Amino acid sequence: GAVVSQHPSWVICKSGTSVKIECRSLDFQATTMFWYRQFPKKSLMLMATSNEGSKATYEQGVEKDKFLINHASLTLSTLTVTSAHPEDSSFYICSAISGGRAGRNIQYFGAGTRLSVL
């Protein structure tokens, strides 16, 4: 159980285009999902907290108009990188928790999306 699917796993796009990344909880309902960014050989940096049916909460320094998050159902959250530029190239990872697991702060992670902006 507790499987989180992230798609796509790798995307290459031209500068100025937008890219959508999907995060799905496959075998549980995720009341909350998180989006992280990770640089090579570094730890995870939290970008935003996504709650089903409400607006995402962004961490300080993260542009909400740049990184659009939608959590339309209990099993799906999407991150759209708008007008992507080469500096947005990174590894993006989502995680999900359900009510019970949230009490223990247990997050289950997707496999990540490697974004390369040319």
Add this chain to the structure above:
Amino acid sequence: TQLLEQSPQFLSIQEGENLTVYCNSSSVFSSLQWYRQEPGEGPVLLVTVVTGGEVKKLKRLTFQFGDARKDSSLHITAAQPGDTGLYLCAGGAGGTSYGKLTFGQGTILTVHP
């Protein structure tokens, strides 16, 4: 802002050696998770500890949560090349930060055959 200091950041050892990774904070955490991540993949949960002084064992891995719930350690006995990866500790605060985790800087472990 809660901080979790993880050390060492890099560890390169020979197969069969033992090692310990530490996570320390001045803040109290309601729970602490350890994750292992391989390149190009997402972190995989190894263990969760929630009680001060708790010790959990997972085969050759021993996890300990400090009595005051401010620190934790991961000890690996007789490391194997398959243990190579990025190890992350993450603390959960509870309260208004329900579900949110504070991550340590990570430890990149390389076990040479």
